[in-house]
Amino acid sequence: MxxxxxxxxxxxxxxxxxxxALIGFVIFLPPLPAYAGEKSVFADVVVERGGHTGEVSTVFGDASVHGPVAGNVHSAFGDVRVGAPVDGSVNSGFGDIKVREPVTGEVDAGFGDVYVNSRVGSIDVDHGDIRLGPDAVVMGHVRPGSGEFRPDPGAVIHGPMGAGMMPExxxxxxxxxxxxxxxxxxxxxxxxxxxxxxxxxxxxxxxxxxxxxxxxxxxxxxxxxxxxxxxxxxxxxxxxxxxxxxxxxxxxxxxxxxxxxxxxxxxxxxxxxxxxxxxxxxxxxxxxxxxxxxxxxxxxxxxxxxxxxxxxxxxxxxxxxxxxxxxxxxxxxxxxxxxxxxxxxxxx
Structure with missing residues (x-):
């Protein structure tokens, strides 16, 4: 031979x-919410009104914040919705981010869109669109990537407008x-x-x-x-x-x-x-x-x-x-x- x-x-x-088998497992797995303290892989993460101390993260699920969070909020492939103050950063790799309550740190998105209508530290987006509502206040910089930047006339930006990924x-x-x-x-x-x-x-x-x-x-x-x-x-x-x-x-x-x-x-x-x-x-x-x-x-x-x-x-x-x-x-x-x-x- x-x-x-x-x-x-x-x-x-x-x-x-x-x-x-993995794809089928991800598709048919029931999207049960995980406890806020868990670092979930497939499930959604929900922070109830009682609040949470520490990091909130999930890989394939969505992250919803209904109570104060003293830490970062992260989702790799899901959306992030902030309805309560976050004393940290908020980021998502491929999902959208909606911020309606103050975020102390940075709002960071890779391929998703970002909507902000509250006070945040800074905004950093690679390939999605950025929308600022009338109550949006950005304390730091705003760095739009390849997407559109649409601020409301009432939005306030204290920091500089950064360049996107390639214009750097x-x-x-x-x-x-x-x-x-x-x-x-x-x-x-x-x-x-x-x-x-x-x-x-x-x-x-x-x-x-x-x-x-x-x-x-x-x-x-x-x-x-x-x-x-x-x-x-x-x-x-x-x-x-x-x-x-x-x-x-x-x-x-x-x-x-x-x-x-x-x-x-x-x-x-x-x-x-x-x-x-x-x-x-x-x-x-x-x-x-x-x-x-x-x-x-x-x-x-x-x-x-x-x-x-x-x-x-x-x-x-x-x-x-x-x-x-x-x-x-x-x-x-x-x-x-x-x-x-x-x-x-x-x-x-």
Whole structure:
């Protein structure tokens, strides 16, 4: 049997089944409200009129504040509604935020819209719209991103109007210079990591890049499936006492895998560009440097740049998983019968 193993032999059905099970679990799980002190994953969090001291957070649910909160209020994918004073910050990654009572700290949204009709510390929005009601008072800055900014004539803003995510690079003065320097340092650091990986582990990096070139669809699919698969594993470890120490190692391990996937994607892109220019004699280090600069440049594209960067990282992650699976299968001989297995063991 040949040592090379084709990609079609890789069975991704367990990973796909795990992701489907997770999606079904999230969809059909009853949205029961959690106690305010809990850090919920799937359920809504409701702070009753008695109030709460400490952080209020949920991942997939909504956060509703009907009583005073002495802490931060956070939801990753859900909406946040503030109907009582919050002595902290309020933020949501993908949901909308509505503030009708004072918030001491910052109101921060990633991809959702923000409506404020009370006193807040500051407002920071990346890609959603910002609406200020007639009773809105912003003590600090307002930083709109790529969305619209619609203040009521009665709204008061004491701080400066900040630039959005991309205009920070284009602003004048020291802030613009620091933005450019920060991006250059980050791009240089990333390029150094890709070049170092190409020099120290060229075979592993090339094998992963080859998988991305041979089957980009499968690589991206496996990378996407790895996200819910890790989430399912995290939930399973969280409910078991023995798995709690492993849970503390799972998050950094998966982040390291995704970062390695970004290195693989950069090397894959760089090698394609170098070969397209006809420089067939260029080494791995040159391809790694070119790919790293191109991948880092995606962060300069508003909205789509972040999606493209995340997609490339997952593409490289899936390619690395496929390369590792193919390598392990290649090391394991296949025997047509039990007698052949025993004979091979005897000869060894």
């Amino acid at each position: 040949s040592a090379s193993v084709t990609l079609s032999r890789f069975d991704a059905r367990p990973l796909i089944a795990a992701s489907v 690079f284009e602003s004048s003065g020291d802030d613009g210079l620091l933005g450019y320097l920060g991006w250059l340092l980050a791009a240089a650091g990333f390029a150094a990591c890709v070049v170092l990986a190409a020099v120290v582990a060229p075979r592993a990096l090339s094998a992963s890049a080859r998988r991305a070139e041979e089957a980009p669809g499968w690589s991206l699919l496996v990378g996407l499936v790895s996200v819910p698969a890790v989430l399912v594993l995290s939930v399973a470890l969280a409910v078991s006492v023995v798995g709690v120490p492993l849970l503390l190692l799972l998050a950094p391990a998966y982040l390291a895998l995704v970062f390695y996937g970004a290195l693989v994607a950069a090397f894959y892109v760089g090698r394609k560009v170098v070969l397209a220019t006809g420089r067939y004699r260029s080494g791995n280090a040159s391809a790694a440097a070119v790919g790293a600069i191109l991948v880092a440049a995606t962060t300069l594209i508003p909205i789509l740049g972040e999606i493209l960067l995340f997609g490339l990282a997952l593409l490289g992650t899936g390619a690395a998983i496929l390369a590792l699976a193919s390598r392990r299968r290649a090391r394991r001989p296949t025997y047509p019968s039990y007698e052949a297995f025993v004979g091979d063991r005897r000869d060894a």
